[in-house]
Amino acid sequence: MDSTPETIATAETPRGEIALRERASADGTVVHELVVAGVFAMDSADTATETALAQRSLERVAAPTRVLVGGLGLGFTAWQALKDRRVRDLHVVEIEEDLVQWARLGLTPTLGVLARHPRVTLHVQDAASAVGDGEPAGPWDLVLLDVDNGPGFLVHEENERLYSATALSVLLSQVTTGGVLAIWAAQREPQLLATLTGLAPTEEIVLPVERQDRCLEYVLYLARA
Structure with a gap:
């Protein structure tokens, strides 16, 4: 049986409280959890789909030298990308300054x-900065967006603008020819698929996952520039 989670860091932000928690699993493994505005966001117990976001995308890019990751979370998407030695310049944008500080303190x-x-x-930066002429600047060989549970289940309502045809078009224009824009979602997003397909060849990859005796379907959307 897992132990009761213990909060090891917490911060109040303009978007609500964020908290980093730690618990011991039944096998003694230390598990970290990230809670955003009172809602469980992710943990380190099962990172299969976060790593799949990076792996599946990297498989489709011949030379992923410069990579942008939108959303730090617990770092598993970025860490998986970093394992690919072709990636020489990896930038991560995260809106919560405290989460970036916890990373610099090595809390996990x-x-x-x-x-x-x-x-x-x-970078302490809104992921929307990846759209247009903001910093960090493109072009990018690969862009991995994991800032929400998809447009149908936003972490922050203002992120809705990221999934508009205009924003996605601008973002794709920052991706090198043959590169990929990849988006993680906690469910199928038909409108997102339709929008992306109207802009670029797009794959929908369904990832079945079992969590707490429930069968879930997480989804990756990969648009090739």
């Missing part, structure tokens, strides 16, 4: 590795 092993790694730059 994965976040600590990212904060110290010479090929990684962490």
